Amino acid sequence: MANTSNIHRSTADSNTWLVACVLVLACLGLTLPVNVGWAQTGFTQSGSLKRSPAEIVKRYVRLDQKGARLDAMAFDVLSPYVEWKQEPAWDQIVVIQEAHVPEDYRKWNIIDNLDVVIPVTFRVRGSVSLKTASFVPDEKTEEVRFHVKAVGNLWRIVEPMIPPHVGVARMVNFAREAELQEKDETQRSTLAALTSSLRKAK
DSSP states (O other): OOOOHHHHHOOOTHHHHHHHHHHHHHHTTOOOOTTSOTTOOSOOSTTBTTSOHHHHHHHHHHHHHTTTTSSGGGHHHHGGGBSOSOOOOOSEEEEEEEEEOOOOGGGSEEEETTEEEEEEEEEEEEEEETTTTEEEEEEEEEEEEEEEEEETTEEEEEEOOOOOEEEHHHHHHHHHHHHHHOOOHHHHHHHHHHHHHHHHHO
């Protein structure tokens, strides 16, 4: 079993959305809070209620895909998008080709005007075990339903807390960097095999 400590260290327009949201909420018998200011533009803060909740999910997913969660010390980069304060030490990384976050509110589950569930579709290529530094191919489509709520006047993802979902190209570079930093020849060979298997998945 390889020592993978190196891996773990490295480890529509808002107005259109407003109109659509108002129509849906009207059908549900709900109203928008008067102090939210939905029609204004400008993402003044991460998760501003002035923007679509899909934007907070897009930013989170995009950063995750680029490998922001591979390094436990990088949590501060993602903390403006989530409600939880820390994450477990993941022993698995989901390797993805792409992710799709729907902007169309009709594809969401709108609980109320400040509480929605947005389904994100991931095109998965497989997963990497950090314990064994191995890649297991498993091509599939995965849907994760991100629950987004207004917390302290900002949109925040409140659940679920899922393992890192990292783009395959970023994972290739990540494994290659770990391989180059490894001093032990046996472990370096294991990481080289991981890099090679990931490249085949591209």
